[in-house]
Amino acid sequence: MQALRYARATSIDEAVRMLREGGETARVLAGGTDVIVQARERRRVIDLFVDIKHIPEVMALEYDPQHGLRVGAAVPLYRVYGDANVQRVYPALRAAAHVIGGKAIQGRASLGGNLSNASPAADSIPAMMALDGVAEIAGPNGRREMRVDEFCTGPGRNALQPGEFIVALRFPQPAPHSGQAWERFIPRNEMDIAVVNAACALTLAGDTVTAARVTIGAVAPTTIMVPAAVEALVGRRLTDDTIAAAGTAAKDAATPIDDMRGTVRQRKHLADVLVQRVVRAAAERARGN
Amino acid sequence: MATSGRLVITATINGDERTFLADSRDSLLEALRERLNLKGVKEGCNNGNCGACAVILDGHLVNSCCVMAAEIEGSRVETVEGLAGPEALHPLQQCFLEGAALQCGICTPGFLMSAKALLAENPAPTDEEVRFWLAGNLCRCTGYDKIIEAVQAAAEQMRARK
Ligand SMILES: Cc1cc2nc3c(=O)[nH]c(=O)nc-3n(C[C@H](O)[C@H](O)[C@H](O)COP(=O)(O)OP(=O)(O)OC[C@H]3O[C@@H](n4cnc5c(N)ncnc54)[C@H](O)[C@@H]3O)c2cc1C
Ligand code: FES
Ligand code: FES
Numbered sequence: 402m403q404a405l406r407y408a409r410a411t412s413i414d415e416a417v418r419m420l421r422e423g424g425e426t427a428r429v430l431a432g433g434t435d436v437i438v439q440a441r442e443r444r445r446v447i448d449l450f451v452d453i454k455h456i457p458e459v460m461a462l463e464y465d466p467q468h469g470l471r472v473g474a475a476v477p478l479y480r481v482y483g484d485a486n487v488q489r490v491y492p493a494l495r496a497a498a499h500v501i502g503g504k505a506i507q508g509r510a511s512l513g514g515n516l517s518n519a520s521p522a523a524d525s526i527p528a529m530m531a532l533d534g535v536a537e538i539a540g541p542n543g544r545r546e547m548r549v550d551e552f553c554t555g556p557g558r559n560a561l562q563p564g565e566f567i568v569a570l571r572f573p574q575p576a577p578h579s580g581q582a583w584e585r586f587i588p589r590n591e592m593d594i595a596v597v598n599a600a601c602a603l604t605l606a607g608d609t610v611t612a613a614r615v616t617i618g619a620v621a622p623t624t625i626m627v628p629a630a631v632e633a634l635v636g637r638r639l640t641d642d643t644i645a646a647a648g649t650a651a652k653d654a655a656t657p658i659d660d661m662r663g664t665v666r667q668r669k670h671l672a673d674v675l676v677q678r679v680v681r682a683a684a685e686r687a688r689g690n
Numbered sequence: 691m692a693t694s695g696r697l698v699i700t701a702t703i704n705g706d707e708r709t710f711l712a713d714s715r716d717s718l719l720e721a722l723r724e725r726l727n728l729k730g731v732k733e734g735c736n737n738g739n740c741g742a743c744a745v746i747l748d749g750h751l752v753n754s755c756c757v758m759a760a761e762i763e764g765s766r767v768e769t770v771e772g773l774a775g776p777e778a779l780h781p782l783q784q785c786f787l788e789g790a791a792l793q794c795g796i797c798t799p800g801f802l803m804s805a806k807a808l809l810a811e812n813p814a815p816t817d818e819e820v821r822f823w824l825a826g827n828l829c830r831c832t833g834y835d836k837i838i839e840a841v842q843a844a845a846e847q848m849r850a851r852k
């Protein structure tokens with residue numbers, strides 16, 4: 402491994418200072434499941450790890466029905482999917498967190514790391530975008546917030562400025578009669594990178610969709626929202642035809658590439674199928690809420 | 691502040707408090723093998739995919755190739771070397787041996803630690819739950835069935851003892 406220093410931050414201000422002083426070659430160390438391998442394989446020039454796991458706020462998970470859910474950026478995934486409130490109120494987030502890597506990855510990996518790493522196939526990002534997530538960011542100029550759907554700017558790139566890092570991710574309390582779902586397609590049963598993933602959150606009034614958010618991943622340089630699918634759903638009764646129209650909108654919005662995991666044709670087809678599935682599953686849950 | 695080069699790390703390894711020297715670039719896998727001579731921790735892929743390096747860190751399963759040695763200051767680490775009791779092998783070890791759940795053995799320490807973490811959380815898993823839990827451990831030799839059977843046999847023994 403390249404020469405590498407390690408620093409343990411115990412407060413947000415200290416982490417910001419360490420990151421600023423470290424400059425371009427300093428990196429946040431959360432669960433390390435992406436960044437340690439990147440440093441070892443010299444895919445990134447990194448000479449300082451700033452460990453944020455000893456900052457209490459970054460490791461806290463809080464929920465209340467008024468303010469919704471706030472997950473510290475470095476909370477390991479086993480705590481996210483193991484949380485009773487996450488299971489009950491945010492099942493799409495629970496589903497994604499539960500299948501990222503295997504158990505040994507989930508012992509360390511975090512939502513903040515999954516988002517910051519900005520892989521086009523990252524599994525939690527479609528869920529966090531569908532749930533209207535907001536990243537709370539700390540940096541040299543104090544705190545600011547950014548919507549998760551504006552955070553990734555390209556494969557491996559995000560909108561953070563030098564010295565900034567994510568402190569926590571926040572998700573609003575879902576409206577009454579809302580439901581949500583997340584799915585991915587991989588050729589194995591577990592432990593693989595998504596060929597396509599998708600999420601949906603929607604609200605029903607009777608059988609009519611009053612609000613929806615639809616996202617797909619691994620079909621573009623970043624996870625994308627699908628406004629045309631939302632248009633196909635909102636204001637309409639949830640019939641097989643409207644659900645099919647949402648799937649077709651996702652297929653049209655997808656601009657995937659051919660690679661070892663899948664072809665353009667397969668990925669477009671999967672975008673269609675997975676969006677139909679998450680819409681159905683979200684609606685099913687909305688009827689129960 | 692940031693430390694580079696040599697580090698002095700104090701952590702509880704298999705129940706004993708140990709203080710040792712490491713390099714700030716060492717992974718936990720490298721520190722366990724090279725600094726503490728715990729050669730039961732295996733390197734397979736060195737990138738998080740195979741589980742051969744799995745250890746239990748503060749009660750949770752991790753791949754030691756994806757943890758920096760410097761991160762374990764003040765923590766508790768359990769490796770396969772701490773599994774057997776003074777008198778006998780751990781039921782998991784005994785059942786792996788008796789059930790021929792290993793051939794070359796390179797994956798075995800990782801499977802044992804992973805299975806230990808599983809049974810601590812879920813003493814009576816279904817076969818499907820065992821397979822899901824062990825999905826992060828790869829074995830090129832056994833074809834997995836004997837491993838699943840050995841974990842279930844050990845789980846049964848451990849339940850009977852309680
Ligand atoms: C075997 C294996 C299987 C995997 N399977 C999956 C999978 O199924 N699905 C999937 O999506 N991913 C998968 N991954 C990738 C990885 O585990 C996830 O992306 C994970 O969520 C990363 O989180 P982390 O906390 O480990 O991040 P780290 O490795 O600590 O960090 C990742 C990047 O984000 C930066 N960063 C971390 N936290 C912050 C923060 N709070 N603020 C700013 N920057 C930050 C780091 O500097 C680094 O650049 C897998 C990885 C491995 C090794
Ligand atoms: S050596 Fe660590 S997971 Fe393979
Ligand atoms: S026994 Fe050889 S890899 Fe598992």
